[in-house]
Amino acid sequence: MEKYKMHILICGGTGCRASASEAIQNNLQDALKAKGLEEEVQVVMTGCFGFCEKGPIVKILPDNTFYIEVKPEDAEELVEEHIVKGRKVMRLLYTDPDKKEVISDSKNMGFYKKQIRIALRNCGFINPENIDEYIATEGYAALGKCLSEMTPQSVINEIKESGLRGRGGGGFPTGLKWEFASKNDADQKYVVCNADEGDPGAFMDRSILEGDPHSVLEAMAICGYTMGADKGLIYIRAEYPLAIDRLKVAIKQAREYGLLGNDIMGSGFNFDVEMRYGAGAFVCGEETALIHSMEGLRGEPTVKPPFPAESGYNGKPTNVNNVETFANIPVIINKGANWFNKIGTEKSTGTKVFALAGKINNVGLIEVPMGTTLREVIYEIGGGIKDGKKFKAVQTGGPSGGCLTEAHLDTPIDFDNLLAVGSMMGSGGMIVMDEDDCMVSVAKFYLDFTVEESCGKCTPCRVGNKRLYELLDKITEGKGTKEDLDLLRNLSTVIKDTSLCGLGQTSPNPVLSTIENFYDEYIAHVEEHKCPSGQCKALMQYVIDPELCVGCTLCARNCPVDCIAGDRKEAHIIDTAKCIKCGACMEKCKFNAISIQ
Amino acid sequence: MAKVKSLADLKKIKEELHAKMDLREKSNDPEAQVQIKVGMATCGIASGAKEVMEFLIEATAKRGISTIVTQTGCMGYCYAEPTIEVTIPGKEPVVFGDVDLKKADEVIEKYIKQGELVDGIIPVNYKTIDN
Numbered sequence: 001m002e003k004y005k006m007h008i009l010i011c012g013g014t015g016c017r018a019s020a021s022e023a024i025q026n027n028l029q030d031a032l033k034a035k036g037l038e039e040e041v042q043v044v045m046t047g048c049f050g051f052c053e054k055g056p057i058v059k060i061l062p063d064n065t066f067y068i069e070v071k072p073e074d075a076e077e078l079v080e081e082h083i084v085k086g087r088k089v090m091r092l093l094y095t096d097p098d099k100k101e102v103i104s105d106s107k108n109m110g111f112y113k114k115q116i117r118i119a120l121r122n123c124g125f126i127n128p129e130n131i132d133e134y135i136a137t138e139g140y141a142a143l144g145k146c147l148s149e150m151t152p153q154s155v156i157n158e159i160k161e162s163g164l165r166g167r168g169g170g171g172f173p174t175g176l177k178w179e180f181a182s183k184n185d186a187d188q189k190y191v192v193c194n195a196d197e198g199d200p201g202a203f204m205d206r207s208i209l210e211g212d213p214h215s216v217l218e219a220m221a222i223c224g225y226t227m228g229a230d231k232g233l234i235y236i237r238a239e240y241p242l243a244i245d246r247l248k249v250a251i252k253q254a255r256e257y258g259l260l261g262n263d264i265m266g267s268g269f270n271f272d273v274e275m276r277y278g279a280g281a282f283v284c285g286e287e288t289a290l291i292h293s294m295e296g297l298r299g300e301p302t303v304k305p306p307f308p309a310e311s312g313y314n315g316k317p318t319n320v321n322n323v324e325t326f327a328n329i330p331v332i333i334n335k336g337a338n339w340f341n342k343i344g345t346e347k348s349t350g351t352k353v354f355a356l357a358g359k360i361n362n363v364g365l366i367e368v369p370m371g372t373t374l375r376e377v378i379y380e381i382g383g384g385i386k387d388g389k390k391f392k393a394v395q396t397g398g399p400s401g402g403c404l405t406e407a408h409l410d411t412p413i414d415f416d417n418l419l420a421v422g423s424m425m426g427s428g429g430m431i432v433m434d435e436d437d438c439m440v441s442v443a444k445f446y447l448d449f450t451v452e453e454s455c456g457k458c459t460p461c462r463v464g465n466k467r468l469y470e471l472l473d474k475i476t477e478g479k480g481t482k483e484d485l486d487l488l489r490n491l492s493t494v495i496k497d498t499s500l501c502g503l504g505q506t507s508p509n510p511v512l513s514t515i516e517n518f519y520d521e522y523i524a525h526v527e528e529h530k531c532p533s534g535q536c537k538a539l540m541q542y543v544i545d546p547e548l549c550v551g552c553t554l555c556a557r558n559c560p561v562d563c564i565a566g567d568r569k570e571a572h573i574i575d576t577a578k579c580i581k582c583g584a585c586m587e588k589c590k591f592n593a594i595s596i597q
Numbered sequence: 598m599a600k601v602k603s604l605a606d607l608k609k610i611k612e613e614l615h616a617k618m619d620l621r622e623k624s625n626d627p628e629a630q631v632q633i634k635v636g637m638a639t640c641g642i643a644s645g646a647k648e649v650m651e652f653l654i655e656a657t658a659k660r661g662i663s664t665i666v667t668q669t670g671c672m673g674y675c676y677a678e679p680t681i682e683v684t685i686p687g688k689e690p691v692v693f694g695d696v697d698l699k700k701a702d703e704v705i706e707k708y709i710k711q712g713e714l715v716d717g718i719i720p721v722n723y724k725t726i727d728n
Contacts, residue, residue, distance in 0.1 A: 004617075004620065005620075005650070005654060006667075007620055061621055061624040062620050062623060062624045062627065062666075063665070064624050064625075085637070085638065085670045086668040086670045105627075125621060126618075132614050133617075133618060135607065135610055135611050136614035136617060136618035137618060137622070138611075140607055141607065141608075141611070144604040144608075145604075256600065257600045258602060259601055265601060265602065265604050265606070265607060
């Protein structure tokens with residue numbers, strides 16, 4: 001029997017593949033072959049390890065050595081030193097930025113210490129294209145248990161008991177949702193997996209599908225069993241090619257093994273899964289819009305009720321859950337609701353996956369128990385703010401969420417707490433901003449996104465968001481007035497109150513939360529016509545300090561529009577009317593005489 | 598033809614696959630396992646360290662002892678090759694010298710299973726950086 005002494009795991013997520021992780025895999029295999037070790041060392045391409053900041057990641061087992069920023073040309077040295085001689089390659093190990101210590105075991109890294117991986121349990125652990133590895137790690141055992149030992153109602157009860165809430169953003173209790181769908185009788189029912197991940201900067205669902213596609217298939221089958229559906233549909237955006245490929249491989253393997261198809265494990269239960277591709281419209285993450293898109297109609301939401309549980313895809317009872325929600329299901333069945341509901345907080349059990357992005361040291365994918373504070377996530381796991389800058393805000397919940405400040409850092413993250421402070425959980429995007437970010441521009445960025453993504457069905461959302469954007473644009477141009485702030489507030493409230501779906505109901509949140517939390521910054525824009533963080537181009541003025549200027553003429557010679565005047569050895573002056581604010585002069589000045597006002 | 602026709606089939610496949618994934622699962626919690634490092638430099642290999650390592654992997658698996666066997670470079674005791682370092686959870690590492698197959702068997706049976714010290718212990722007089 002083949003038994004490898006060592007395993008080399010290489011991250012095969014989209015990020016690391018973009019940094020040549022496939023070439024690393026090939027080079028490692030070649031180097032092993034050259035040493036005659038291909039029978040002793042197994043090379044596996046896994047899903048995402050989460051530490052995308054320092055990718056590509058290579059992990060060597062059994063000693064759990066975690067190599068970062070590996071390049072294809074490092075493969076030979078890794079084999080020669082680590083595999084053959086048993087010496088760690090120090091230059092590729094992670095160094096703790098605070099203590100300057102080299103850490104070889106990922107478990108001791110600040111990034112991983114506070115994490116509990118449930119939904120991501122197999123990401124960076126198994127080969128997602130090999131069903132055997134999934135089965136070997138309890139895969140399909142939960143489905144087997146449900147089909148042979150549990151009634152549909154007892155499965156639903158278990159999920160209800162676990163307290164699992166929808167991870168796509170809404171936070172609706174999953175067990176309850178399943179129960180509604182199970183109670184509606186029909187000749188055909190559907191289970192739908194919502195993989196239309198659209199928040200800017202979010203990649204939780206993509207990573208789960210790329211790293212552990214079978215867990216989603218298994219959970220969909222379990223869901224099908226509880227509600228009496230024999231058909232599953234995965235709605236995924238076509239811009240996730242790797243996730244689509246891995247899902248296709250997984251579906252094919254599961255069919256070959258008889259884990260999808262007719263009479264699964266001799267239970268008489270039939271279930272099969274098909275893929276449906278979306279074109280990447282944000283609104284299609286809303287379940288009614290998603291269903292219409294799958295039906296070949298325009299991706300527009302419709303009024304609920306009827307809820308999809310009564311009348312969904314093709315008018316049949318349909319249950320829609322998010323990828324991450326599904327990924328939790330097999331673990332809950334295997335380990336029990338009482339194991340799961342002890343993790344997290346009372347009303348938000350379990351863990352949540354977050355995509356950390358923005359001005360943070362450890363950009364990546366993390367999974368923490370609910371109730372972890374924002375401070376722990378940003379400073380302990382995220383490693384703090386890039387370049388030693390000052391923290392300013394964290395945006396949670398994507399375009400529907402809000403910007404939270406220093407004062408909110410000790411808030412334990414869960415569905416209700418985030419709502420209470422004016423943001424929301426959303427699907428788990430977390431964008432960190434530092435002192436250089438202008439909050440009016442941030443709000444404008446999100447509005448730009450929602451204006452683009454509004455489906456246009458409801459006037460308040462279609463026209464209102466556009467007007468919000470224009471107001472914000474006016475403020476960043478320095479033409480705003482204090483009255484505009486009241487207008488922003490009023491209009492935001494109207495849009496929230498009168499839009500049909502979640503997109504419009506939440507799209508003004510970034511505006512409201514930034515006005516609430518960064519009112520001073522708005523005031524500075526409209527009253528003093530200044531941008532405190534110096535981001536709004538129209539409000540910037542480059543000026544030369546005559547005390548510091550020695551008249552070297554370097555700035556004048558580099559100015560692309562010739563707006564700097566002055567004689568040699570005399571202080572220069574910038575003609576602000578002609579200045580295009582490119583910053584070239586400031587970069588060139590050797591005497592720090594040029595500043596932004 | 599479906600490969601998995603019943604839950605029993607699934608369990609059987611899982612058992613068969615277990616050995617393949619065992620190493621990975623153990624790596625999640627190395628502190629809970631018996632860790633054995635085998636010196637595999639030129640001197641060690643020449644003295645038969647490779648065979649000893651294979652024996653250790655197979656014998657501990659057969660005898661149901663949860664172990665992680667890794668190779669390491671020259672430990673410096675070239676006069677006593679092959680050398681192995683055994684760390685039982687919660688105990689200090691112990692280095693054994695002149696470990697042939699017979700000695701390896703004795704180490705497993707006496708030291709690892711019963712905690713009895715056996716002949717051939719080399720007093721450790723160095724520190725490693727990652728511990």
